[in-house]
Amino acid sequence: MTGLVLRIAIPSPLYKIFDYLPPPGCDPATLRPGVRIRAPFGRQRVVGFLLELAEDSALGPALLRPAEAVLDTEPALPADVLALLNWAQRYYHHPPGEVFATALPVLLRQGEPAAPPVISPLWRITPAGHTALAEAATLRRAPAQRLLLEHLAQCPDGAEAEALRPLVHASPATLRVLREKGWVELTAPPLPSSESAAAPVAPIQPLILNAGQAAAIATVAAELDRFGVFLLEGITGSGKTEVYLRLIEAVLAQGRQALVLTPEIGLTPQLLARFRERLPGPLAVLHSGLSDRERLNAWLLARNGNARVIVGTRSAVFAPLQAPGLLIIDEEHDASFKQQDGFRYHARDLAVIRARQLGIPVVLGSATPALESINNAQSGRYRLLSLPERVGGGSSPLIEILDVRRQPLTEGLSPPLLARIRVHLNRNEQVLLFLNRRGFAPVLFCHECGWLSQCRHCDARMTLHLRRQRLICHHCGDDRAVDPACPVCGSVDLRPVGQGTERLETALRREFPTIGIARMDRDSTRRRGSLETLLTDIQSGDRQLLIGTQMLAKGHHFPEVTLVGIVDADQGLYGVDFRSSERMAQLILQVAGRAGRADKPGTVIIQTHHPDHPLLRTLAFQGYPAFAEAALAERREAQLPPFAHQALLRAEAVDAERATAFLKAARALAEPIADGLELLGPAPAPMERRAGRYRAHLLLQAVRRPDLHRFLDRWIVELWALRPDRQVRWALDVDPTELY
Numbered sequence: 168m169t170g171l172v173l174r175i176a177i178p179s180p181l182y183k184i185f186d187y188l189p190p191p192g193c194d195p196a197t198l199r200p201g202v203r204i205r206a207p208f209g210r211q212r213v214v215g216f217l218l219e220l221a222e223d224s225a226l227g228p229a230l231l232r233p234a235e236a237v238l239d240t241e242p243a244l245p246a247d248v249l250a251l252l253n254w255a256q257r258y259y260h261h262p263p264g265e266v267f268a269t270a271l272p273v274l275l276r277q278g279e280p281a282a283p284p285v286i287s288p289l290w291r292i293t294p295a296g297h298t299a300l301a302e303a304a305t306l307r308r309a310p311a312q313r314l315l316l317e318h319l320a321q322c323p324d325g326a327e328a329e330a331l332r333p334l335v336h337a338s339p340a341t342l343r344v345l346r347e348k349g350w351v352e353l354t355a356p357p358l359p360s361s362e363s364a365a366a367p368v369a370p371i372q373p374l375i376l377n378a379g380q381a382a383a384i385a386t387v388a389a390e391l392d393r394f395g396v397f398l399l400e401g402i403t404g405s406g407k408t409e410v411y412l413r414l415i416e417a418v419l420a421q422g423r424q425a426l427v428l429t430p431e432i433g434l435t436p437q438l439l440a441r442f443r444e445r446l447p448g449p450l451a452v453l454h455s456g457l458s459d460r461e462r463l464n465a466w467l468l469a470r471n472g473n474a475r476v477i478v479g480t481r482s483a484v485f486a487p488l489q490a491p492g493l494l495i496i497d498e499e500h501d502a503s504f505k506q507q508d509g510f511r512y513h514a515r516d517l518a519v520i521r522a523r524q525l526g527i528p529v530v531l532g533s534a535t536p537a538l539e540s541i542n543n544a545q546s547g548r549y550r551l552l553s554l555p556e557r558v559g560g561g562s563s564p565l566i567e568i569l570d571v572r573r574q575p576l577t578e579g580l581s582p583p584l585l586a587r588i589r590v591h592l593n594r595n596e597q598v599l600l601f602l603n604r605r606g607f608a609p610v611l612f613c614h615e616c617g618w619l620s621q622c623r624h625c626d627a628r629m630t631l632h633l634r635r636q637r638l639i640c641h642h643c644g645d646d647r648a649v650d651p652a653c654p655v656c657g658s659v660d661l662r663p664v665g666q667g668t669e670r671l672e673t674a675l676r677r678e679f680p681t682i683g684i685a686r687m688d689r690d691s692t693r694r695r696g697s698l699e700t701l702l703t704d705i706q707s708g709d710r711q712l713l714i715g716t717q718m719l720a721k722g723h724h725f726p727e728v729t730l731v732g733i734v735d736a737d738q739g740l741y742g743v744d745f746r747s748s749e750r751m752a753q754l755i756l757q758v759a760g761r762a763g764r765a766d767k768p769g770t771v772i773i774q775t776h777h778p779d780h781p782l783l784r785t786l787a788f789q790g791y792p793a794f795a796e797a798a799l800a801e802r803r804e805a806q807l808p809p810f811a812h813q814a815l816l817r818a819e820a821v822d823a824e825r826a827t828a829f830l831k832a833a834r835a836l837a838e839p840i841a842d843g844l845e846l847l848g849p850a851p852a853p854m855e856r857r858a859g860r861y862r863a864h865l866l867l868q869a870v871r872r873p874d875l876h877r878f879l880d881r882w883i884v885e886l887w888a889l890r891p892d893r894q895v896r897w898a899l900d901v902d903p904t905e906l907y
């Protein structure tokens with residue numbers, strides 16, 4: 168075994184692969200790429216990932232340490248995921264150890280055996296438990312019991328004890344008490360085995376596909392055995408999900424698996440229920456709300472093929488599959504597919520790469536595709552499949568632009584909008600108001616001396632949250648109590664400036680005192696189950712007026728809503744980022760798409776101080792495709808993505824000088840090798856100070872992608888050799904989607 172060297176991805180932020188000798192006495196047959204290896208690293212022991220075997224090391228065998236143990240008999244990741252990670256590591260130029268760790272569930276990163284899933288029994292509420300919960304008096308003096316019952320009432324499938332633990336400290340004891348009273352029971356979970364896979368599926372309602380759906384399905388289904396990217400464009404309600412379901416059924420019939428990626432927030436109970444109802448066998452669901460154990464179980468079900476359909480958020484793009492047949496990215500334009508820290512990959516782009524490596528189709532679906540994707544469809548790289556109309560006829564909602572200049576605004580609402588709200592409420596219809604800012608007001612201001620609620624750590628104002636009586640910075644999370652008097656001059660004349668959803672809610676309660684109001688944002692849905700309760704209240708018609716942030720824009724459908732008000736469209740029109748108008752357009756249409764149905768089309772009213780903004784007018788009067796056309800023309804003119812390719816070198820430090828000095832040195836290294844590139848900066852980030860650190864960046868741009876990557880391949884090595892000031896944190900962001 169002399170001469171055998173293991174090349175291991177060690178979870179460390181260093182840009183290198185580490186060489187080790189095999190563990191003493193290990194069987195060389197177990198050393199297959201993809202197995203996990205326990206190895207000493209500095210003074211620690213870590214779990215790394217065997218990438219390849221080599222004959223020798225640049226270090227020379229005398230300097231190598233032996234690894235300690237091989238942890239897997241079979242590779243933890245299948246070959247295709249290894250290939251994807253290798254590709255991603257080279258493309259994003261990120262430290263290999265962190266790249267490979269991203270693909271593994273936490274428990275495997277910690278060295279747990281990748282054994283068959285441990286199925287723990289589930290706690291479920293009984294009918295007697297529901298009765299106890301309904302009788303308010305029964306549980307008045309047992310808040311812990313009440314909390315648990317309320318939670319279980321929201322989990323029709325039951326919940327694992329581990330998942331309940333964070334709710335109440337004493338939950339094992341509480342559960343025992345509840346069980347003795349007969350209010351909860353312990354049930355065996357559905358077995359993720361072939362038996363349950365063969366169980367009868369709910370009969371499929373005989374649904375007749377419309378022409379667009381039939382054509383889309385036929386096109387993809389004819390090419391299931393080769394690589395192709397299909398952009399499925401269709402407004403909300405045009406039947407995209409039905410197309411996904413049919414294609415998944417076709418893939419399952421071939422004995423293969425389908426992987427569906429959705430934005431975190433798109434993983435609504437509605438979507439999962441629809442998948443469960445229509446598709447056979449257990450569904451593996453991968454998202455951030457799972458316990459580590461649940462995540463490992465779902466991951467193993469995908470890997471061993473017990474789950475034929477895997478639904479997950481961003482990082483599920485790396486899910487191991489036993490027989491991959493189809494990838495689907497729902498809401499492909501969504502910003503959450505891009506990871507914004509650490510390993511900054513884009514899950515949509517990686518899904519396309521994975522499909523190419525596997526030779527299978529990938530379907531990207533959206534009502535408002537990313538401009539990048541539209542451009543790819545126009546250039547022939549993607550095939551465009553359109554679903555032009557809503558199922559069952561019915562037009563898309565009518566959009567009106569409402570000029571609010573010189574109008575007296577009541578907490579941001581103009582008299583014409585208030586009048587229209589009243590008309591719809593009087594007709595007993597639902598109204599939805601969209602404002603992408605939570606809290607009461609984005610700033611608190613002293614009328615006496617002009618003091619503003621500035622964050623101590625960021626170039627940002629602290630948002631007033633009146634109900635909680637706190638000022639909170641939405642950028643660094645710092646929060647403090649609201650002072651009764653101005654900290655500078657002592658005046659008590661402190662005034663909230665601007666609107667957040669909380670303030671909008673207060674104003675609307677005053678305006679419409681008899682109407683039930685539902686507010687949907689991160690504050691009002693913090694507690695587990697509260698989102699579901701809100702949705703039920705809305706569906707039942709209990710709440711006629713809905714207010715929310717972008718949380719409203721995804722996944723849910725509110726068929727009784729006939730009026731949508733966009734309270735403030737101006738934030739997006741002149742944002743610092745060249746993508747802000749695209750994001751605003753997508754948000755407006757996504758929100759609009761929640762409303763109305765065939766026999767009750769909706770109306771959308773956009774309040775703005777810039778009623779003549781050309782892109783806004785194009786969007787309102789000609790629709791998203793025309794908007795995209797115009798926005799792409801602007802991008803082409805300005806040589807911005809997708810007509811150029813970018814990478815952003817970010818640096819931050821407590822001391823602004825140090826961050827800039829690093830970027831200057833980086834630029835000096837870049838200049839001699841930057842053929843075909845434009846270098847912009849160093850410049851301060853749009854929000855220069857955040858969480859107490861100064862941030863600056865250097866933007867690199869090339870018209871041709873190969874030029875950029877040829878450059879990055881050389882530059883990244885020099886950057887790591889630079890050994891910068893230890894006070895500086897830096898990161899390379901390839902294809903950045905935010906310039907913050």
Ligand code: ADP
Pocket residue numbers: 374375376377380401402403404405406407408409410558559
């Ligand atoms: P999208 O994903 O584009 O929003 P869905 O697939 O959810 O659209 O379809 C909207 C609604 O129409 C759903 O309730 C769905 O069950 C129903 N639907 C979809 N296709 C058809 C069809 N061909 N005939 C009748 N109803 C359909």
Ligand code: ZN
Pocket residue numbers: 613614615616617618653654655656657658
């Ligand atoms: Zn003051």
Ligand code: ZN
Pocket residue numbers: 622623624625627640641642643644645858
């Ligand atoms: Zn802050």
